[in-house]
Amino acid sequence: xxxxxxxxxxxxxxxxxxxxxxxxxxxxLLVDPARAYVDPAxxxxxxxxxxxxxxxxxxxxxxxxxxxxxxxxTRVILRxxxxxGGVFYRKVPSLRAFVEGSPYxxxxxxxxxxxxxxxxxxxxxxxxxxxxxxxxxxxxxxxxLLIAGLTTSGCVRATALDAMQHGFVPVVVEEAVGDRDxxxxxxxxxxxxxxxxxxxxxxxxREYLSRDGT
Numbered sequence: 001x002x003x004x005x006x007x008x009x010x011x012x013x014x015x016x017x018x019x020x021x022x023x024x025x026x027x028x029l030l031v032d033p034a035r036a037y038v039d040p041a042x043x044x045x046x047x048x049x050x051x052x053x054x055x056x057x058x059x060x061x062x063x064x065x066x067x068x069x070x071x072x073x074t075r076v077i078l079r080x081x082x083x084x085g086g087v088f089y090r091k092v093p094s095l096r097a098f099v100e101g102s103p104y105x106x107x108x109x110x111x112x113x114x115x116x117x118x119x120x121x122x123x124x125x126x127x128x129x130x131x132x133x134x135x136x137x138x139x140x141x142x143x144x145l146l147i148a149g150l151t152t153s154g155c156v157r158a159t160a161l162d163a164m165q166h167g168f169v170p171v172v173v174e175e176a177v178g179d180r181d182x183x184x185x186x187x188x189x190x191x192x193x194x195x196x197x198x199x200x201x202x203x204x205x206r207e208y209l210s211r212d213g214t
Contacts, residue, residue: 021169025144030073031159033149036098037151037178047180053150053175057148060176063209071114072119073111073113073119074149075107077098078095078096086124088124118136125158127162142168144169147163147171152177153181157192171199171205175201
């Protein structure tokens with residue numbers, strides 16, 4: 001049996017195999033679709049993993065607009081001294097790419113929010129931390145959060161965890177998230193699927209969005 005198969009069996013035996021059923025009122029959340037991750041000139045450039053995810057995010061965004069579900073897009077904006085990033089900024093100095101006015105903080109082409117979308121500005125990994133996201137989702141009757149964005153091991157994972165903790169079903173869209181290291185990306189998706197939420201492919205998400213009543 002392959003190591004992956006052995007690991008899957010072990011998680012099954014440990015009871016880490018529950019499944020969450022998404023509800024009938026989803027929203028799409030694009031986590032930090034920033035130029036920093038797709039521009040080779042930036043220290044945060046995440047290579048092909050981010051570039052492929054950006055393309056999938058564009059397709060996913062089009063599906064969400066066709067389904068007329070709410071769309072939320074996050075961005076990171078920090079003070080010039082990084083002071084509002086606190087310990088996170090001290091731990092990850094390359095976050096200076098997101099100081100106010102930096103071109104690396106701009107949205108990836110085709111992923112900028114529309115006027116009707118909610119734009120959430122954050123300073124920390126989770127889209128929920130220090131923001132009004134939970135209140136917005138609750139007030140709009142959202143029960144399921146389709147999560148795409150960058151990066152898998154950082155802000156995507158943190159956001160999926162907080163979505164679950166706030167009572168929203170998190171569905172991470174596999175092709176529409178990416179990371180600088182394929183192994184780290186895969187390990188985080190495995191962990192999210194077994195402990196936090198669901199990991200679905202774009203095709204399954206499209207099918208879900210096309211259901212009657214969604």
